[in-house]
Amino acid sequence: MGHFYFSLVTFFPCRFAMANKKVFFLLAAVLFLAWFFLLRQTITSSFEQTGDLYFAQRDYKQAIVEWEKALGQGSNDPIIMGKIGNAYLRLAKFDRAEKTFERAVELDLGAVDIHFELVRLSLLNGEFASAENRCALLKTKVPFNPEVEILLGDMAVLGNHMEQAEKFYRNAVDLSNGSPRSLIKLATCLVMLGKRQEADTLFAIADKTGMQSPRVLVQMADYFFVSGRDEDAEACLVEALKKEPKDLDLKVRLARFYRSTHALERAETVFAALVADDPANLYFKKMVGDIYISLNKLNNAEQVISDMGQLLQKPDPDFEMLQGKYWLFKGNYVYAATHFKSAVDLSPGFFWAHYLLSVAYLMGGQNQLGENSLEDALYFYPDQPQALLLMASILYKKGKYSLGLDYLNRLKEKAPENCRAHRLTGLNLLALESYEKARVAFTSALLIRPEDPASLYLLGITAEAMNMKSLAIACYTKVLDKNPRLVDVIHRYASLLMGQGDLKAADGLMARLLDKNRDNPYYHYVAALVDVRAKRFATAEDHFKRAILPGKPLGEVHVGLADLYISQGRILDAISTLEACTSTIPCFVDAWTGLAGIYLKTDKPLEALAVMERAEKKLPDSPAILGNLAWLYLETESDLNLALDFARKAYELSPGDPAISDTLAWAYYKKGAFSQAAGLLASVEEKDPKNGVVLYHHGMTLYGQGKLSEAVEKLKKAAKTALGEADLNQINEILSRISSQTAVKVPHAVSTMGDKFKFDTFELEKSPFQETQDAMQSEEMLQPQWQN
Secondary structure, X not given: OHHHHHHHHHHHHHHHHHHHHHHHHHHHHHHHHHHHHHHHHHHHHHHHHHHXXXXXXXXHHHHHHHHHHHHHOOOOOHHHHHHHHHHHHHOOOHHHHHHHHHHHHHHOOOOHHHHHHHHHHHHHOOOHXXXXXHHHHHHHHOOOOHXXXXXXXXXXXXXXXXXXXXXXXXXXXXXXXXXXXXXXXXXXXXXXOOOHHHHHHHHHHHHHOOOOOHHHHHHHHHHHHHOOOHHHHHHHHHHHHHHOOOOHHHHXXXXXXXXXXXXXXXHHHHHHHHHHHOOOOHHHHHHHHHHHHHOOOHHHHHHHHHHHHHHOOOOOHHHHHHHHHHHHHHOOHHHHHHHHHHHHHHOOOOHHHHHXXXXXXXXXXXXXXXXXXXXXXXXXXXXXXXXXXXXXXXHHHXXXXXXXXXXXXXXXXXXXXOHHHHHHHHHHHHHOOOHHHHHHHHHXXXXXXXXXXXXXXXXXXXXXXXXXXXXXXXXXXXXXXXXXXXXXXXXXXXXXHHHOOOHHHHHHHHXXXXXXXXXXXXXXXXXXXXXXXXXXXXXXHHHHHHHOEOOEOOHHXXXXXXXXHHHOOOHHHHHHHHHHHHHHOOOOHHHHHHHHHHHHHOOOHHHHHHHHHHHHHHOOOOHHHHHHHHHXXXXXXXXXXXXXXXXXXXXXXXXXXXXXXXXXXHHHHHXXXXXXXXXXXXXXXXXXXXXXXXXXXXXXXHHHXXXXXXXXXXXXXXXOOOOOHHHHHHHHHHHHHHHHOOOOOOOOOOOOHHHHOOOOOOOOOOOOOOHHHHHHXXXXXXXXXXXX
16 A cells, blocks of 8 residues: 555656646747737837827828838738828828728728728729719718718719708718818808808808818818919918928829919929929829820920839829820820720729710711710719710710700709800700790800800800891900901801991901901901902902912812802803812812812713712711712712712711711612611601601602602602702602502602702802801810819
């Protein structure tokens, strides 16, 4: 028993010692790990605190260095990442800020403050769809947060939904108990809505608080800017910079303010200094490059683009946008479209990429592609004013006036003070012959922008159409007071004076203009038109000839002189004049159509066809040339296949032109494709229900389809219009056959070619100068600016 006891005593201490040894090592390991993690946490905390200190001292670069060291200790703290992102924002390194914030929210989806910054960055980059999605997420996480309401209001303002913006800002005021920031946001919105009295009251309340932090000063600058007080706005931004001199984001805001107020040289100075301090900052380079483009300093812009290309590590949509704008201003629309398309591919929700791609296509003559791209842009930003205005301009040119008015009504609902929207509304109504409504639209434009020459000019045209001659004269007088060199206005003014029997006043007007500039070809041209109307043909011919200057050819002058010769029976002189015009100005369409028209009226259709074949070689993409060439092939029945090909091409280039649509339909009719012809003609007739030629063609097509009762109705209507004798004979023959129910083969239409040539020669009583009006309605279509 004693032995056993000894054995136990001697055995158990050994096992116990071994057990204690294991526990000791385990405990030591735990203690070491605890010490290690504590040490690392201490080091991380030390780096973080040092970074906080540098940030407080506005040394944002060194703050980032310290915080990066903290992350380098193995910490994936989203809070530290958020701090780094904010520092990058102060340094205006928005791309790095965005990447850092993205990393942070991956680790903590509930990091509300970081979501706020990502929304602001999405808006800055023009990624509105992304901003909307993030705002929706924030709304679910913090439903009663005033900052969320402010962000929603900002997005509504950018989308031109001002009433919604007002609602969101009022919510922010209530939720924040009337914070200065929310009050100023609401006041700014109310100014834009025209509620100036309430806006001023709210702003005064916010200003009395005396809480003018840099952030609040920026909001005050916005208020002053929309109120038209640019000097006060600039003063606020400068004051904000005095308080935070190292905040580069504030410098960027100041530069963007200069740009918005068209002080481009000052914006260039600020951005150039920022680039000099931080040559690797791609955002600064992008902005200064964009300024260079706006200032037409394309060599400088090219150097910036080259520098950015060397710095970029991967494809970048902003870089593609900058290159696209560069080529747009260089006039190479194909290259521009290529870069804008790349930006769209890299960032499908980038509104401005879609918008400028549309502009590049339109400038390059690819109208359908341009319209498609604009529709894509409006998908992402349905009520953007520039996009709505551009779409309305496209529809106006296509002759889709009612649809264009729909877009303009949307625009005016969101931006009632948009002068150009009212002006383009008037142009559409003018085209629809709704003269009284057009007069109201142009008057509305003048109420917004008094003495606006474009609106005055168009109001004068409308007044002429309404036979309100005194109003028209008053409008043209005001326009000429501002710009006495507008030829179309001079011509209209002189014609009105002559129409009132005041030839002396018209002669006095032209004498005064010519006394100022005897060598001005435009003045001689209008003087020639006045002489023609006064039947002073010899003097008119002299003025026409003096208007034809070497090196400064004017196509309208040649056409006017040719018409004068025709009126005197001098056909060979007219042909010679127009031939000279086609040689010196081969791109002037009216010279070709006028020349062909002379041959048609002198019963020489093959010579007319030869003229248009020559014209097609010079102007292969002119809808007018292609349409007339197709028409002549149809009328001479020399080549129906070519007629159809040219008519199709003309229609693709100008689908809204009723004459071209009618020509294509007639080509289908001649080829026996009655259904296709009927569809086109129904559309054309809807736009111009009193056009005798269209009614005639529609009736013949319905006859070809066997729809006899409908054919009779159209043909009878056509017979009451001013058709040529051959067409009327054809109509009577078909009506007689239908009446006697005689089954006959559908004939090809025969008509007098002179009566059917689609583009009449120039009438001396009307002004040929349409570029003034076209320029008015397409004003400022191209605005390749960064909307950040």
